[in-house]
Amino acid sequence: MSRLDPPRLSRRSFLSLASLGSFFAALGTAAAGIFRLPNPAVLPGPVRRFKLGPPEQFSAGSETAFAEQNLVLFRDDEGFYAISSTCTHLGCTVARSKDGFACPCHGSRFDSKGSVIGGPAPRPLPWLEVSRAANGDLIVSADNEVPEDTRYRV
Numbered sequence: 001m002s003r004l005d006p007p008r009l010s011r012r013s014f015l016s017l018a019s020l021g022s023f024f025a026a027l028g029t030a031a032a033g034i035f036r037l038p039n040p041a042v043l044p045g046p047v048r049r050f051k052l053g054p055p056e057q058f059s060a061g062s063e064t065a066f067a068e069q070n071l072v073l074f075r076d077d078e079g080f081y082a083i084s085s086t087c088t089h090l091g092c093t094v095a096r097s098k099d100g101f102a103c104p105c106h107g108s109r110f111d112s113k114g115s116v117i118g119g120p121a122p123r124p125l126p127w128l129e130v131s132r133a134a135n136g137d138l139i140v141s142a143d144n145e146v147p148e149d150t151r152y153r154v
């Protein structure tokens with residue numbers, strides 16, 4: 001062995017270093033997991049409940065589109081109901097048409113109750129839950145679907 005050759009690592013030393021390295025790698029992984037634990041892996045989406053104002057501001061027979069909330073609120077003689085204006089095909093916003101709703105993206109058409117009458121949409125426009133807040137304002141919960149023809153009476 002010349003003076004420039006690196007010292008030979010014995011098998012015992014190599015295994016000791018490898019086990020020490022594995023120990024610290026496991027310790028680091030465990031520490032990262034512990035520090036990450038308080039943060040949930042899946043974050044809940046925002047609650048989609050919209051206050052739409054006092055019921056008195058909507059007259060019987062009215063329909064009011066809320067573009068930002070993607071819904072249309074109707075009031076008839078039986079009460080209030082809300083229909084989502086998000087197309088069930090790929091999520092475009094439908095517009096009112098003379099026979100109901102029409103999607104500008106791929107041509108789905110829905111009747112005035114949101115049932116599919118043409119195009120690629122796989123299911124009707126959902127009816128959304130209408131309720132009231134503590135201060136009496138109407139609330140629509142966009143995450144809660146209700147059966148068609150459900151009315152909220154005030």
Ligand code: FES
Nearest residue numbers: 087089090103106
């Ligand atoms: S997104 Fe409405 S028809 Fe495709």
